[in-house]
Amino acid sequence: MKRSKLFIFVGLTAALFTFSSCTGGKTGTPLDASAKDATKTTQDKNREVHALLDFSDEQEREFAEKGLIAAPESLELKDEKGKVVWSQKAYSFVENADAPATVNPSLWRNTQLNHLYGLFEVADGIYQVRGYDMTNITFIKGDTGWIVFDPLMSIECSAAAMQLVNENLGERPVTAVVMSHPHVDHYGGIKGIISEEEAASRGIPIIVPEGFEEHAVSENVYAGNAMGRRAGYQYGTILDDSATGSMSIGIGMGQSTGTISYISPNDTIKQTGETRTVDGVTMEFQLTPGTEAPVEMNTWFADKKALWIAENCTGTLHNLYTLRGAQIRDGNAWAEYIMEAMTRYGKDAEVVFQSHNWPHWGNDVINRYLENTAAMYKFINDQTLMYINQGYTSDEISNMITLPESLEKNWYTRQYYGTVAHNAKAVYQKYMGWYDANPVNLNPLTPSDSAKKYVEYMGDTGEVLKKARADFDKGEYQWVAEITNVLVFADPGNQEARYLCADALEQLGYQAESGTWRNAYLSGAKELREGTTTDTALKANSSADLKKSMTPEMMMDYMGILTDSNAAQDVNLKINLNFTDTDPYLLRVDSGVLLYQKGMQADDADATLTLPRVAMFTILNKDEAKQQETIKIEGDQDILKKLTEHMVTFEYFFNIVEP
Incomplete structure (x- = not known):
């Protein structure tokens, strides 16, 4: 059964903010493993937030509801083994309800807006499925098929979104895929809409900004184990979805835990102003490197007066530093590229839509939206640098800096995902590093x-x-x-x-108003009470697709990361890698440190390996049987044992809140 209208939020606008009766936290409350109620202090803090903000301002809710075509009455997606990988059903408790005492009222409101899911019309020929994953999946109607933007994180989610489109708009083939930046929630579901074989046989363009694949690998492989574990805290994957558990994270309801896939791109945008006409649709691209991702791009549809702003604008303050761990982002560049988008497209734009949250309509509204978002990142960048130059440290600045009142009270610049405090620390780290100049803290x-x-x-x-x-x-x-x-x-x-x-x-x-801070706090509390989580069902089902796209350099870099060089400090090796499908390399291990040279071979090498590029995975995985099948060794027949002897295996569920 589908619903043709979104539920109405009772009490969201004019009703007084109410609390459930909670008396926890009084002297004598037992110290045990049970979850507690909100204390009076917490209730008072949340009342202050409600008094600060204008809950009668419903523009964001109206935009979140606008254009609904269809949505299932209940949404819960499972993988082939029956594991729930995504659920909006779990958040039905937020419907038609006031914020309980255990949730910041602003975050509760944001959760209600992110709970609005289904197929929406953005403009003539532009559609989005929202609320089917952390990210939106966007469909641009061409002459014969769909140009798909950012195909979600999990195959199961993107396939369900595609099915919703087919049921309501008719079946059409995918004629192109655009992936705005190399974060996994923007490409991991690609095999839910097309197969690798279909992409190759039909010559489907997969369009990305320059540097996409390099950064997709470096972020999700090199530090992927640690990021994955920390992401569990950020996204609340170990928490229940409840009024005492996980809520939205500003940019969506959280992280899906389905199957992640990858198909290598075949069309690269190298400079702003480049255009592509695919299936009768002309797209102009604006590169925005160093903003929300190391490489990212906006897209302008001139004939529709529609601006795809990727993840450079959303319904919340975003991250200059993300709690799962990532490269620091440049707040100054972020602001500058938004202003460049205003200069290029602001005078004509009638709708701005993006990879998270809901669109904004109307030229005046759009330009305020762009300008306010740019001002937010520019303020954090500049104000932090002002304090740095007065000698304040990172922790001091994070406790001093607050947004100007006009931005603080703006719903789409509220701190649901990033926060001013930890973004200011990111600016400090970008310019000053971890050291605060106090020699006590050197080591x-x-x-x-x-x-x-x-x-x-x-x-x-x-x-x-x-x-x-x-x-x-x-x-x-x-x-x-x-x-x-x-x-x-x-x-x-x-x-x-x-x-x-x-x-x-x-x-x-x-x-906490920030959904990620809430998740981190509550995840820490849960593991202190119950011990470190070890449930593998909480992890996404990662495929080998991304690793298959690794270059020899990437694979050797990863081998170096896996090698315990201190334990291997007596190991010295020279290995000629004679790849059958790419350039040769000389791999060296000098006192346990792995180095390599492209296009080099050594006459005095300990061994020469003849192998296809993908056979490097048999070395990384220490798969001796596969090594014998795929690698020819001339010289030291024990060379692979010596090379891999000190390679470690990463434990995913490492401790965080205890040693």
């Missing part, structure tokens, strides 16, 4: 070692916990979390410290 002790010394100096941990409980009752949750986490790192078995730290993090989560 600090490890967290565990320093924690043990703190405890030794403090003496009686029971007295510390007593004082921490008193501070908890006063609402000093950040300090309580800090001091009790010191106790946890000194002694992970200190259950009272674990539980009190969890209780403090939980209250910080209930207060």
Whole structure:
């Protein structure tokens, strides 16, 4: 059954902000593994947010609802094994409800807007399926088929979105794919709309900005294990979807956990102003490197007066630094490229749409939207540098900087995803690095070692916990979390410290307007109470597609990352790699450090390997049987054992809130 209208938000506009009756946090609340209610301090903090903002301003809700064509009554997607990989059904509790005390009222409102899902018309011939993954998937109608922008993160999600389009707009082939930037939620679902064989046989253009593949690999492979684990905290994948669990993250409801795929692009945009005409549709591209991604691009549809702004504008303050870990983004460049888009297209644009959240319509509205978004990133960049030049440190600046009132009260510049505090730290890191110039901090002790010394100096941990409980009752949750986490790192078995730290993090989560901060706080609380999560069902089902696109340099770089060079410091090797399908390389291991030279071979090499490029994966995976099938070795027959002996295996579920 499909619904033709979106549900109406009762009480979202004129009703007074209400709280459920919660009395948790009083002196004597037991320290145990149970989740707690919102304390009076948290309720008061959330009331302050509600008083600050104009909840009668419904423009963003109206834009989020506009153009709905169809949506299923309930949306829950599963993979072939029956695992739920995406669910809007889980968030039905936000419908027609006021914010409970355990959720920041602004974040609750944002969750309700991101819960609006289905097939929407953006403009004549432009459609979006929203709310089927963290990202929007966009369909541009050509003469014969669809040009698809940013095909989501998971195959299951993009296939379901395609089915919704087919059912309501008629079946049409995919005639091109545009991927705006190399974050996995913008390309991982591509095989849900086309196969690799179909793309090749039909010559389907897969259009990307220059540098796309390099950055897709470097971000998702080189540090992929750590990013994946940290992303679980950022996106709340270990949390329940509930009023005491995960809410939206500003740019969407969270991360799908389906199957990730990849098809190599075959058409690269190298400069702003380049155009492509595909299936009767003319597109002009604007490159925006160093903004939301290392490489990214906007797209202008002149005949439709429509601007695709990629992820450079959304319904929230975005990240100059993302909590899962990534390269620092340039707030100044971000602002400049938005202003360039205004200069190039602002006078003509009648709709701006993007890869997250909902479009904005009307030329005046669009130009304010672009200008306010640019001003937000420019302010954070410039204000942080002003404080840096006055000698303030990263932590000091993050506690000092606040947006101007006009931006602070603007719904689409609220801090649902990024925050002013951690974005200011990103600017500090970009220009100054990690060091604050205080020599005490040049080479600090490890967290565990320093924690043990703190405890030794403090003496009686029971007295510390007593004082921490008193501070908890006063609402000093950040300090309580800090001091009790010191106790946890000194002694992970200190259950009272674990539980009190969890209780403090939980209250910080209930207060957080940023969905990612809420998820991080509550994920930390959960793991302090229950231990580090090890449920592999919480991970996305990554395919080998991306790794298959790695160049020999990328594979050797990754081999270097896998190698414990300290353990291998007595290993010295020279290996000629005679690839049958690309250039030869000389691979060297010098005192355990892996180096390579393209186009080189050594007469005194320990061994020469003749192999296709993809056979390098048998080395990375230590697959001896496959190595024998695909690699011919001349010279030292034990060379691969010597090369891989000190390669490590990464543990995905490493500890975060305990040593």
